[in-house]
Amino acid sequence: MVSYQKRGNVWQYEISYKDADGKYKKLRKSGFTRKSDAILAASKIQSDHPNLKTAKAGSETFVSYYERWIKTYKKNAVSPITYNKYQNTAKHARKLFGSLKLKELTKLTYQEKLNEFAKTHARRTVSCLHKQLRACILEAMDEHIIASDPTRKAVITGRALPKVVKTLNYQDWAKLITHLDTDRIDEMTIYLAAVTGMRYGEIVGLTIHDLDLNRGIINVNKTWDYKYKTGFMKTKTATSNRKVAIDQTTIHRLSHYLSHHNAENDRPILMDTNNHVLVSAEINNALTAKLQALSIPRITFHGLRHTHASILLYRGVSVLSVSRRLGHSNITTTQSTYLHIIKELESQDKNKIISILNDTLN
Template sequence: MSRKHYSTKLFYKYYIGWIRLYKEKAVRKVTLDKYYLTYRKIKQLAPELHMNDLTRQSYQKLLNDYATTHEKQTTLDFHHHLKAALVDALDEGLLEHDPTRRAIIKGCVPSQKKNKFLSLYELQKLLRHLDLGNELNWDWFILLVAKTGLRFAEALALTPEDFDFEKQQIIVNKSWNYKLPQGQFQKTKNESSNRTVMVDWHLMNQFRSLIQDKERNWPVFVPHHKRVFNSTVNGLLEKYCYKLDIPTISIHGLRHTHASLLLYEGVSVASVAKRLGHANTTTTQETYLHIIEELENKDNDKVLHHLSQLS
């Protein structure tokens, strides 16, 4: 088949059509907004790029142009959004070859960011500093996230009914849209995010008394008719980190800390992925690659030690 039979539509026009066909009403608004942001970037960076002009070279140029003002991880996300649409276009016969094959991901110099996670010693230091009284407060929220690895919106959505004291686990089946003025329940990030998370008996006993008089189907950390901001918790956490002279992390950094410490303790990648609500272990492996590689080096030492004893 000659190249003239392939689609000559402008790439950004194909992409917006793809979003409307496959993503609208199929993904959460926050995810859909990311696809539309990608669409606007394509239109800005490559307004004259046609589908039949999409080659490895032209696609790489698009990525490179994007990478001049974005960090490597953001460029990788941009690439994943584009690749999903282009794989469909290839399946539909609109492209001759996959232009995303062997793409090189670049990025500008990262800005100074908060640390992704704390060490065990630093986390223990933080938790000992928390003001854990007889009433729920943001310090209790920090402890809960540190011990469960829940996402911010997942932890906000927890109601008394989500605490299964008999089985010693927390049920995660929704999240809280805190970006709305009044807030409301919404679906979790993906189907895999619906899960149960085992928790130690001490934390469960603490929460049993803290939430016993709370409304059964209302979030325990969200007051009625009052908006909640993640900046409030992050600001408090930053203040604590500064006071304790430990690396400053965000509330999401506590989730990373939770996962990292589990991996260091020898918990399998599959178990950590399930606990975090990742759609697959690939996400976990990519996020915690440096830790996994470090653990593999330790495993290699163990293997060599074992083999030396067989001689």
């Protein structure tokens, strides 16, 4: 039911409706110079919010709605690490949007806040923030809390990051692995990344049961939560569960390492006597120190994974085999990650094709 009344020099509409508990509530808005304006506004409210309960929901702040959304839909559905990323987005959103209400969020406002965030963050970080906020806003649209998508056609920008070396060349890679003291926990960790391409969490999650040294295989079936210290976790994807073949030198080094470290059945082999597993900052510091000592360009620990894959591709290993060794969810991931190498190899293959045809036809 809608009623209209004049209050001083302006008009007000009042809509009566029942809330979720069946109690009558009123939705009022005034400030219209003409009654026809009030009628038009009331009609739009009823059109955008058929049950009217969602009209009130639009008065909730965007940040509050986002925080409730991640608690309801994400907390028990994603890993603790992923959920922490959603919580970090909430922290950024508080600074950016403050007490802005859902119904006040426009495309222009959203883009302005995104641009503000982009001034101090990389494009990839801005894209991640946008992706998570947009998912929440689309939920608000589904609930008819807002009528349109303020994130539609948002432009993603970001601060340009200095170009850094991401991989080692073959000579530097070979120099690194031959100078690592694999009786040490940190240097064995670096060595395994360089010769297997495994992810950090997969490496530090290895137990003695995962090593089949007689057959030369490492069984990857779990990871270790080195960030929040919650213990063993599932691998990143189902295809991350895999068997990684290793060479005789690596078998020998692992055997020697295990003979000097008490490897208990359910304990990571790279955990020290104080039950500590190196966090990412610690292993990156150890890698940086080793590279500096060998006069090799600095890369991150994750760069060892890229180095391993790049060397295999350059040496003629198929993209499919590299994809399976890395535990990628599909070959498309491998192709997109190493597109520059694949294009370079394709150019070389063209020359080989022409050479074969010339030898055959001439």
